[in-house]
Amino acid sequence: MGLHAPALEERSAPVHEARGQRTEGQAREMVDAHGARRYTASPMNERDALLAWFDANARDLPWRRTRDPYAIWVSEVMLQQTRVETVLRYYERFLARFPDAHALASASEDDVLSMWSGLGYYRRARLLHAGVREVVASYGGRVPDDATSRRALPGVGRYTAGAIGSIAFDREEPLVDGNVARVLSRLRGIDTPLGRRDTEARLWDEAEKVVRGPRPGALNQALMELGATVCTPSSPKCLSCPITRSCVALASDRTDVLPVAKARRAPREVAMVAVVAHDAQGRAMMVRGEKALFGGLWGVPMREGRGAKTAREALREHAIDARLTREPAGHIEHVLTHRRLDVEVFVARLSSASAGTASASAGTGARAVGADDLASVGVSTLTRRILEMSDLTISRFQR
DNA sequence: AAAGCGTGGAC
DNA sequence: TGTCCAAGCTT
Known part of the structure; x- marks a missing residue:
């Protein structure tokens, strides 16, 4: 039926949130004789299936080992339009140099950019620097847990605000990145072009509905992880997908045409x-x-x-x-x-x-x-x- | 609100 | 080779 994930060859490190409560949404896990994790496909809704899949398959990434809002902020900015494998070369070095908001705020822009050198989209670094300086100046160095204040920081757009809010503060804040847009487009059969007003509004609306409930940070990361590793742009691995049951694209054989990309301009x-x-x-x-x-x-x-x-x-x-x-x-x-x-x-x-x-x-x-x-x-x-x-x-x- | 902003990996 | 596009934001 393709409703459960393949047995893992080896245990990937499950990621549990520090405060993550394993409650009603948790999938029942079984460990077979080879130590591989499986999870039951029985009556699980999308959220539970996503969370169970994420717990079993999440990659062990350095920014998933912390709940420090500052560190998560840094990772989210680095990850904007940038692949995980690329960010891995920068993230820990950057945090070692600027371990907290005060350290980054007091650094010179040259120092910050030298740590960013080669990562691209350098305005990100300058905005992060400015944003962290504002956090130090106005919030005593603590990233505001209030969504509105967070969203007002330089370089913190709707996505980044939601990522910090859900992952670091356990808030039910939605996020839509490229991965989530693809996953939700296929899941709900959204076939209007990405980037268009109505499409974006629909995506954020769906993201908001999905994130409501326990473990919003894990849920958001599950959507992104699924998009990055299973629900990929080409050749999605639907046999490994935990939520095929409700996928409109799969049911209508449109996984290869959704989402509808926006037109690109020639360089x-x-x-x-x-x-x-x-x-x-x-x-x-x-x-x-x-x-x-x-x-x-x-x-x-x-x-x-x-x-x-x-x-x-x-x-x-x-x-x-x-x-x-x-x-x-x-x-x-x-x-x-x-x-x-x-x-x-x-x-x-x-x-x-x-x-x-x-x-x-x-x-x-x-x-x-x-x-x-x-x-x-x-x-x-x-x-x-x-x-x-x-x-x-x-x-x-x-x- | 469409355009501008880096780089590198996958196919 | 070229094409796509990756945990977006700002103006």
């Missing part, structure tokens, strides 16, 4: 020039961009356009006195969600008069960054690639 091609102006010690001049793209990060002078002339303009824009040493070192294709950057990389040698001195760029905020400094400044992956191509002590630039 815009952008020709750019980057200049690695270095001194004799191999330090490269870097500037901080405040524009939307890579805002707050350090990078080598860059400019839209092509050729040596554009490269010199990029240097002049930052009052950097350097001489282009050769033909372009090469091209880098860097693909973002909405742009495809074709970056022509030039190398330039700082003039001896200005090399290594603050006067090299007085007033423009440019600074010489060496390999040893790179770990402490926020740079994009594109910048790392540019430095790599420029042939400057590559290995020492690695993260």
Whole structure:
């Protein structure tokens, strides 16, 4: 009947909330001779089936080992539009450096961005920083358990507010992320395009209905976990799904067409020039961009356009006195969600008069960054690639 | 309210 | 190769 999960080869670590009460909603579990967990498929509603499945199959993730609202907040921001496997490389290091709200609030933005370097969507880090500073300033460093106050924090949208509320505070607050949208679209047979007003309203409405009851944090995570591991975008593993009984998409054979994705815009091609102006010690001049793209990060002078002339303009824009040493070192294709950057990389040698001195760029905020400094400044992956191509002590630039 | 914002993994 | 898209938010 496909109503129960496959026996597990090995016990995955069940995750129980610290205050999670195992009450009426709990599935009856049995452990067979091989130690594998099964759960009965008998009269269980969706919530109970989801919770039982989650208890047996939840991945053991570091942010599931805490109920600290701050830590959960950090994880949720990192996970925005970012895969679990990627976040794993950042989360614990970030928390080790900024163990609580006060630590993060008192850190410089450079420090925060250096910890975020490579993770992408850097505005997240700046908003998290601002949000945590507000929590320290207005709430004594405690993340507000009041939903309205939480939602008003910078960088905390509807999803993140619901995640913190349900997971950290055990509140019956709904959340809809990409996973939940897919699961609920299929479960309820919602066939209007994602992103449309009515679709979103319907999804949040369904999410709110589902989350009502015991263990809202586990329930929300169960929906996301199911979407991430079973109810996947392509080839969903319906044989392993605990809630096939009520799935409209499965019943109507539409798992492959739901949800209906919104149309995507083609990325815009952008020709750019980057200049690695270095001194004799191999330090490269870097500037901080405040524009939307890579805002707050350090990078080598860059400019839209092509050729040596554009490269010199990029240097002049930052009052950097350097001489282009050769033909372009090469091209880098860097693909973002909405742009495809074709970056022509030039190398330039700082003039001896200005090399290594603050006067090299007085007033423009440019600074010489060496390999040893790179770990402490926020740079994009594109910048790392540019430095790599420029042939400057590559290995020492690695993260 | 549609567009902009990074990166990397899967197929 | 290209395409999709992942625990979204802001303007």
